[in-house]
Amino acid sequence: MKTSFIKLTVLLFSLGMYAQTGHIMQGVGSINMSMGGAATAQPLDISGAMHWNPAALSVFDDKILKFDLGFFFSSPELSSSLPSGLLYDAGDLGPGSPASPPVYGSTKDDRGVSYMPALSMVWGKENSKHTFGVSAFGISGFGVTFPQETNLPMDINGNPNMEWNPNNSNPINWPQGLNGFGHLESDYMLLQVSGTYAYELSDKLSIGIQPNFNYASLTLNPNPIASPDFPASMGGTGKGYPKADSTPAFGFGAQFGIFYDSGSGLKLGASYKTNQTFGAFEFDNTYMDGTDAPDVEFQMDYPAIMSLGLGYSFTDFDFALDFRRVFYESTEGFEASGWEIGDNGYPTGAVKGFGWQDISILSVGLQYKGINRLPMRVGYTYSGNPIDEDLAFFSTPATAIIKNAYQFGLSYEINDAWRLDAVYHYGDSDGSTEGRILDPRQITPNNPLGELPGTSVSYKMTTSMAMFGINYTFKKKVKD
Template structure:
C-alpha cells in the first residue's frame, strides 16, 4: 500500500517537473510562473508564497485552495562529433558528426496548495504538494550520431533519463506585528530516478547497464522572513535547506544479460532567496534573486571517473537566478501578468559529457498570464511560458582510456558533444476561497 501511494503521488504531482534553472523548476502554479517565479517579497498567490517564502502566507486572510495543471513541451537536441582513427589508433583526419532529437513527448504538470488561518490568531497554516525538480531526455539509438551508436560500436545507444521530485510542505507562519512575519516549513520529499545506460554503475566488457526506476525519500526545511510596509513596499528572505535523500539503489542489467547492483546519492541543493515587491494602484512589481548551492550537494559536487570507470557525479557549479514580474490590474476582473527568468548554466565545458542525461538547462524564459475573477470566491488562471537555452552547452567527448594523455577526464582530441533545447508550457488553474479569517489578530 505504501509503495502504491508513493507511486501515485509521483505520477500526479511530479511527472513533468522538468528542469528550468539547473534541475529546479523556476516557479509553481499559473500565477507564480507567469511572474517569472518571483514571490519571495511579493506573495500574489499562495502557491508562490508556499514555494519561496513560508513567512509570506501571513498576508492571506482567507482559507484558499489553488490547483493548477499544465502541459509541458520540450525539444532537446543532442549533437556529437568524433574523429576517425586508423587501426593503429592514429587520427585519419576524417570526422563523423550527427544530430539526435528527443522523442520524450509532452507531460502534465500539476500543483496543489492550501492556506488557512485560525480566527483571532496571528497564525497561518499551509499545505502544499509541488513537483519542484526534475530532468529527463529520450535520445533514441542512432547510426547517424556517434554518441547514440550502439555500445558495441563505441557509442551509448539509446540515452534515456527520468528524474522527478515531489515535495510536500507543512507550513506555519506567525505575524510578529502588522509588518513582520516569520515562517517555517518542514518538507517531506519523494524522488524517482531512471538512467539508461546507467553511468553511475561499473561497466563490464559489454558496456554500461540499463536499470530500473528507483525511488528515494528525503527530508529538509525552509525558513523565511517577510516585511510589509503597508505603503506598497515589501521584502522577504528565505533559506531552503539541502533536502537530504536516501541512496538510490539500482538493479542493473547489462547487454550480455548479466546483472548487478549499485547505489547513488543525489540530494536537492540549498537555495538562498531574497525578494522585493512594490504595489501601487493597478500595478504589482516583483523581483527575486536566488543562489543555488550545487557545489555542496551530494550527486552534484563530485564529478569524473571512479577507479572502476563509473561516473561519480554531475559536477555542477553554483548558479544565480533572477526572476522578475509585473501584474497589471487596470482591466476590470482581468489582471494580466508578464514575467522573465534568467539562470546561469551550472554545467562547465569540461563536464558537459557527463551531463548528457540532464540537458534541460534554460537560460532565458518568458511568461505571460492572466486571471479571470468570476466571483469573490472563484478565479480562473492561465499562463504561457517559453524558454530557451540560448546557445549550446558544449564540451569534448570523454573516455577514461585517454586520461593519461588528456587529464583529468580523458578528453578525446577533436571530439565534441553539445546540446540545446527550448521549452513551452501552457497551464490552467483555479483559486477557490472558502472563508475569511478575522482581520483582528491576537496572541
C-alpha cells in the same frame, strides 16, 4: 483507501517534472510561473508564497484551495562529432586511418508532452497571527529520450557499411559495441510535500518555517553510475554499461523565511531552503543482453537555495523581483566529478557525479489589475548554467538547462470564491552547452578526464508550456 490515495498522488506527480534553471523549477502554479517565479516579497497566490517564502503566507486571511496543471513540451537536441583520423570499431577506440572522415550528427528528443501539477491549501484567519498551509509540488526534474543512431559506419561485427553518411551520424548515440551510449534515456522527478507555518510578529513583520518531506525517483539507461563491462581486450566481455529501472529515494529538509510589508507599497522578503538530504538510490542493474549486472548506489541531494526578494505595489500594478543563489558545489551528487578509481588504482568507468557549479537566478514579474476581474501578468527568468564545459559530457542525461524564460499569464475572477488562472511559458538555452567526449580508457596523468582531442559533445533545448489553475476561497459563514 489511504494507501490508494498516496499511490495516486505519487503517480500524478511523477508523470513529468522538467526544470528550467539547472534542475530546479523556476516557479510553481500558474500565477507564480507567470511572474517569472518571483514571490519572495510579493505573495500573489498561496502556491508561490509557500514555495519561495513561508513567512509571506501570513498575508492570506482565508481558507484557500488551489490546483494547477501544466502541459509541458521540450525539444532537447544532443550533438557530437569526431575529427578526421579517429575510428570507432567494435572492440576499441584508437587512432584510425588518416583517411577516416570527420563525423558529425544530432539526435532530437522524442519524449513528447509532460505534465506539471501543483496542489496547495491554506488556513488563514483575519486578526489571527497564525497562518497554516500544506502543499504538494513537483519542484525538480529532468529527463531525455534520445534514440539509438541508425546511420552507422559498421555493424557490431566490424563489417563496413558502404552507405554510411558521416555527415549525419551522431557518434554519442552509436551502440555501445561501437563505443557510443546507444539509446540514451533518463527520468528524474522530485515531489515535495510540505507543512507551512507563518507567524506575525507585528502588523508589518512575519516569520515562517516549513518542514519538507521529499520523494524522488530516477531512471538511467544506460547507467553511468555503474562500472561498464569493458571489451575483451581490457579483460571484460564487452557488455558495456548496464541499464537501471526507476528507483526511489526519500529525503527531508526545511525552509525558513522572513517577510516585511511597509504598508505603503514596499515589501521585502528573504528565505533559505536547506539542503534536502536523501537516502541513496539503489539501482538494480541489467546489461543490455538481459544478464544481471552488479548493483550500485548513488546519493543525489537537492541543493540549498537562498532567496532575496523585493516587491512594490502601486495603483493597479504589482512588481516583484527575486534573486536566488543555488549551492550545487556543496550538494551530494553534484559536487563530485570525474571517474571512480578502483582498488587497483585504475578508473572503473563509473561516473562520480555531475560536477555542477553554483548558479544565480534572477526572476522578475509585473501584474496589471486595471481591468475588472481580469488581472494580467508578464514574467522573465534568467538563470546561470551550472555545467562546466570540461564536464559537459557527464550531463548528457540532464540537458534541461534554460537560460532565458518568458511568461505571460492572466486570471479571471468569476466571483469572490472562484478564480481561473492561466500562463504560457517559452524558454531557450541561448545556444549550446559544449565540451569534449570523455573516455576513461584514455586517462593519463596529463589527461585525467580521458578527453578525446578534436571531439565534441553539445546539447541545447527550447521549452514551451501552457498551464491552467483553479483557486477556491471558502466562504465565511455569517451568523444571524
